[in-house]
Amino acid sequence: MAFEFFKGFGVTFSHMFRKVITTDYPFKPPVSAPRYHGRHILNRHPDGLEKCIGCELCAWACPADAIYVEGGDNTEEQRFSPGERYAKTYQINYTRCIFCGLCIEACPTRSLTMSNEYELARDSRQDLIFTKEQLLAPLLPGMEQPPHPMRLGDSEKDYYVGALTNPGTSAGAERAPWAEASQVDGSEPTGVTL
Numbered sequence: 694m695a696f697e698f699f700k701g702f703g704v705t706f707s708h709m710f711r712k713v714i715t716t717d718y719p720f721k722p723p724v725s726a727p728r729y730h731g732r733h734i735l736n737r738h739p740d741g742l743e744k745c746i747g748c749e750l751c752a753w754a755c756p757a758d759a760i761y762v763e764g765g766d767n768t769e770e771q772r773f774s775p776g777e778r779y780a781k782t783y784q785i786n787y788t789r790c791i792f793c794g795l796c797i798e799a800c801p802t803r804s805l806t807m808s809n810e811y812e813l814a815r816d817s818r819q820d821l822i823f824t825k826e827q828l829l830a831p832l833l834p835g836m837e838q839p840p841h842p843m844r845l846g847d848s849e850k851d852y853y854v855g856a857l858t859n860p861g862t863s864a865g866a867e868r869a870p871w872a873e874a875s876q877v878d879g880s881e882p883t884g885v886t887l
Contacts, residue, residue, distance in 0.1 A: 725809045730792040732810040733785055735828045736803065736863040738852055740844035741836035743773050743829065744804035744863065747780040754799035759789035773839045775849035783825035787813055802853070803863050830862035 699706075716723055725731070736744045747764025765773075765781030773779035796805055815821050832838060845852055845859075856863075 725811060729809045730794050730807045732808050732813060733828055734806050734808050734830050735783065735825065736806060736830050737836060737861050738845065739835065739859050739861045741832055742775055742839055743779055744802045745780040745783065746774055746776055746802055747778040748801065750799040750801065751796035751805055754795045756793065756795065757789045757791050759786045760796060771840045772842055775843055775852040780825060783828060785823050785828065787821040787823060788818055806863055833862060
């Protein structure tokens, strides 16, 4: 009987004599796993056009009904993405989101990815509804703020065929280097509201 008692508390006793690990948060936040599912990012093509085509597949795939997308039509004068459509309205409600990643799997253009950012606490529930402007990746050097004509080719096929060799912001967007820079110096990156 006594043996069963000590066997039951084996885990407790094994942890009693280990060194205590203290994290100096928020000054030295812990590094998340490389494939951690954090805040979403809407990626851009290398010329700055948005990868999102407003197809609403992410909204349909979301089991928590946390994503709202309203598509709009591109014109030659007002082009936000290659092809016919773009996301006129894009919202993610983080009070509902369960960070399952099904929206990422449903995206046909790799427009939507997830970063490692986990600090999403806000004082208001309304502030947890992120809009398209907050989710869009910042403009990197060489990118131009849409709307503008297609710069990488004459058709949307030119954008998606060359996406593996010239991916725009979707390459490494999961690591969100602009979020890491803002944590170090305290500044907000261009184009992203944290």
